[in-house]
Amino acid sequence: MAYTYIADCHSHSDCSFDGSESMASMCARAEALGLSYYAITDHCECDQYDGSPQFGGRKYYDVVRRAYRELEENQARFPKLRLLKGIELGQPLQNLPAALDALDGRRYDFVIGSLHNIASMPDFYHLGNEAFDADTLDRIFHAYFKEIYDMLEWGVFDSLAHITYPLRYLCKPGERPSFSKYQAELDDIFRKLIVDGKALEFNTSRLLKTDAPVLPDREIFARYRELGGTRVTLGADAHCTENVAKGIPEALDLLRALGYTEYTVFIDRKPIQIPILWQ
Ligand SMILES: [Zn+2]
Ligand SMILES: [Zn+2]
Structure with missing residues (x-):
């Protein structure tokens, strides 16, 4: 990797239901890659905190505790790796007591705010299989932006994750995914992030995929x-x-081309600006 400082601040271990490898294996890989900072941010889906049959009874109450314990163990195990203790808070407003309980008494470096499903609907991942008419789709997107804005007003997180998440699944075949119809809502979200000193995440999980729609990262x-x-x-x-x-150097290429000279890492919940330096 040709950048002097590479950070990856969104990662899942097998503490997450969809993660497949141990936290120690993830840390070993990050160390081998020579990452400057590495945050593991296992899921806390707040709307599933107490376990519900609908979601296979997964109890994020337990997941949060296990993941935090493993973060502390792996910080001790990998002293040379700058491992940051993170969490991905999904749908915090759909169960506010759960979101607050997840953060209570744990010293996270970095809290990601995510919205994988709008209130009373399944994850966007599952909505991809449904055939929605244009009006319904429009209502879904408005509800999505509204709930994100409400999350920002609540404000107990550091970076807004993968804003294009619904576009991964809800764009029509052959159509280039875009938020251009919702520019005003997007602008409100960006302005609020900026005023509040929060960050916007560049999520690179789709950046290098050739079999998935090209997301509008550049425009955003x-x-x-x-x-x-x-x-x-x-x-x-x-x-x-x-x-x-994966995809972080390519994201830095794009940010550099757009005129960014720095990116952000949160340590102890405080933002640090890291220069985008080419070796
Ligand atoms: Zn994630
Ligand atoms: Zn996510």
Whole structure:
């Protein structure tokens, strides 16, 4: 990797239901890659905190505790790796007491705010199989942006994850995914992030995929910068060792081309700007 400082601040171990490898294996891979910072951010789907039959009874109450314990163990086990203790809080507003309980008494470096499903609907991942008419789709997108804005008003997280998540699954075949119809809502979200000092995540999990729609990362980060955004966190969203830091150099290429000179890492919940330096 030709960049002086590479950070990957979004990653899942097998503490997450969709992660396949141990935290120690993920850390070993990050260390071998020579990452400057590496955050493991296992899922806490707040709407599934107490376990519900609908989701196979997964109890994020237990997941959060196990993941945090493993983060501390692996910090001790990999002293040379700058391992950051992270968490991906999904749908915090759908179970606010759960979100607060997940954070209570644990010293995270970095909290990601995510919205994988809008209230009372399944994960966007599952909505991809449904045939929605244009009006219904439009209502879903408005509800998505509204819930994200409400999350920002709540504000107890550091970076907004994968804003294009619904576009992965809801765009029509052959259509180029775009949020251009929702520019006003997007601008409100960007302005709020900027005023509140939060970051926007560049999620690279789809960046190098050739069999998936090309997401509008360029448009999004160009507009965010135009409005004054400078805080961008980077996350490959790896669920196995092979994908750790995948796409991060390419994201840095794109950010550099758009005029960004720095990206952001959160340590102890405080933003640090890292220069985008080419070796
Ligand atoms: Zn996510
Ligand atoms: Zn994730």
